Amino acid sequence: xxxxxxxxxRSSYAPPKKRRVNWEKWGWLYMRISGLFLVxxxxxxxxxxxxxxxxxxxxxxxxxxGKYATPFWIVWDTLLLWFxxxxxxxxMRTIVNDYAHRVVLRRVLLTAILVSTxxxxxxxxxxxxTFDPCPANAAAGTLPTFCPVK
Amino acid sequence: xxxxxxxxxxATPIAEVPSFTVTLIIRRFxxxxxxxxxxxxxxxxxxxxxxxxxxxxxxxxxxxxxxSFRRSCAHGVCGSDAMRINGRNRLxxxxxxxxxxxxxxxxxxxxKGLPLEKDLIVDMDPFFESFKAVQPFLMASSKPExxxxxxxxxxxxxDDTTKCILCAACTSSCPVFWTDGQYFGHAAIVNAHRFIFxxxxxxxxxxxxxxxxxxxxxxxxxxxxxTDACPRGIEVTKAIAEVKQAILKGSPERVSIAL
Numbered sequence: 001x002x003x004x005x006x007x008x009x010r011s012s013y014a015p016p017k018k019r020r021v022n023w024e025k026w027g028w029l030y031m032r033i034s035g036l037f038l039v040x041x042x043x044x045x046x047x048x049x050x051x052x053x054x055x056x057x058x059x060x061x062x063x064x065x066g067k068y069a070t071p072f073w074i075v076w077d078t079l080l081l082w083f084x085x086x087x088x089x090x091x092m093r094t095i096v097n098d099y100a101h102r103v104v105l106r107r108v109l110l111t112a113i114l115v116s117t118x119x120x121x122x123x124x125x126x127x128x129x130t131f132d133p134c135p136a137n138a139a140a141g142t143l144p145t146f147c148p149v150k
Numbered sequence: 151x152x153x154x155x156x157x158x159x160x161a162t163p164i165a166e167v168p169s170f171t172v173t174l175i176i177r178r179f180x181x182x183x184x185x186x187x188x189x190x191x192x193x194x195x196x197x198x199x200x201x202x203x204x205x206x207x208x209x210x211x212x213x214x215x216x217x218s219f220r221r222s223c224a225h226g227v228c229g230s231d232a233m234r235i236n237g238r239n240r241l242x243x244x245x246x247x248x249x250x251x252x253x254x255x256x257x258x259x260x261x262k263g264l265p266l267e268k269d270l271i272v273d274m275d276p277f278f279e280s281f282k283a284v285q286p287f288l289m290a291s292s293k294p295e296x297x298x299x300x301x302x303x304x305x306x307x308x309d310d311t312t313k314c315i316l317c318a319a320c321t322s323s324c325p326v327f328w329t330d331g332q333y334f335g336h337a338a339i340v341n342a343h344r345f346i347f348x349x350x351x352x353x354x355x356x357x358x359x360x361x362x363x364x365x366x367x368x369x370x371x372x373x374x375x376x377t378d379a380c381p382r383g384i385e386v387t388k389a390i391a392e393v394k395q396a397i398l399k400g401s402p403e404r405v406s407i408a409l
Binding site: 024 | 329330362363394397398
């Protein structure tokens with residue numbers, strides 16, 4: 001006896017609606033990959049700022065100016081800013097999706113997260129790349145002591 | 151005489167099973183009377199060999215006949231009597247009273263996340279809808295004269311997820327499911343896993359597409375509530391993780407087996 005006598009199911013399979021990009025999958029993957037980078041970036045950041053050298057007491061304007069004088073720390077802080085902010089924002093988006101049931105409330109919260117993330121990313125990146133501890137047209141007496149005297 | 155006991159053997163006195171009083175606090179809800187569920191406590195005389203289901207029977211048969219709960223086989227096979235016992239999803243028929251702390255009251259309530267109908271009974275329709283959505287049946291185009299052959303190793307691959315009895319203990323133990331009823335839920339993913347990793351089945355890609363959805367496997371936060379809740383000991387969280395891997399790698403064959 002063969003199985004050929006079994007009729008086809010009554011309803012055929014309708015494929016799910018195809019979205020252009022599967023954000024859930026890439027979001028899930030992003031959280032894991034950025035998490036790996038953040039472990040190195042955050043602990044490196046904390047060690048250099050708080051533990052190495054004179055420890056937490058050495059943090060002042062000159063210390064930051066010194067860090068941003070080297071391209072290494074500019075790249076490090078840029079990566080830290082983008083990875084951490086998007087990682088955090090995606091986590092908040094997940095929590096909102098889990099717990100905000102009302103459509104309007106959900107949309108408001110998600111928009112607030114998106115706007116604040118974009119604003120912080122733009123501001124932070126702007127600060128990292130336009131930081132100048134000794135601006136040329138500064139008023140006398142407002143510059144830190146390490147600036148060259150004109 | 152077909153008795154297995156040898157005749158004339160000395161009748162050994164069987165020690166009486168000690169009995170004790172347990173307090174059950176049950177979350178009651180009668181849709182005809184109540185607007186909100188409320189807790190009601192019952193004191194029952196039980197034995198150490200009894201299960202929570204026996205205590206519920208005793209209450210229903212001797213104290214309050216209006217107590218409503220589902221049970222069919224009463225031996226851990228049909229999956230009807232999943233409920234929250236002391237805050238954990240368990241089958242009432244597999245939970246012995248002596249394994250619980252009987253010096254304190256035992257809290258019994260319906261599983262969470264599904265619409266409450268009465269007392270310990272919930273509406274299982276949404277649960278079975280998501281089960282149906284993953285197409286839990288063999289899809290094979292071959293029409294062999296006899297059976298479809300499979301090696302022992304190939305059978306072993308999905309053995310764990312064949313044990314599911316659809317009691318909903320896993321699905322209704324998940325914090326994501328409690329707040330998001332759209333989530334496919336664990337039992338559906340477990341039963342999809344059973345076919346995705348079956349070498350005879352050809353519909354793996356179809357099921358992976360269904361679960362690679364906003365409400366699919368990516369909702370899982372690996373809290374392991376489901377693995378703790380499963381009365382059949384299925385490693386539910388591991389099964390979900392394997393489905394995630396299969397989606398990421400594009401095919402179930404590429405998922406390495408973690409032993």
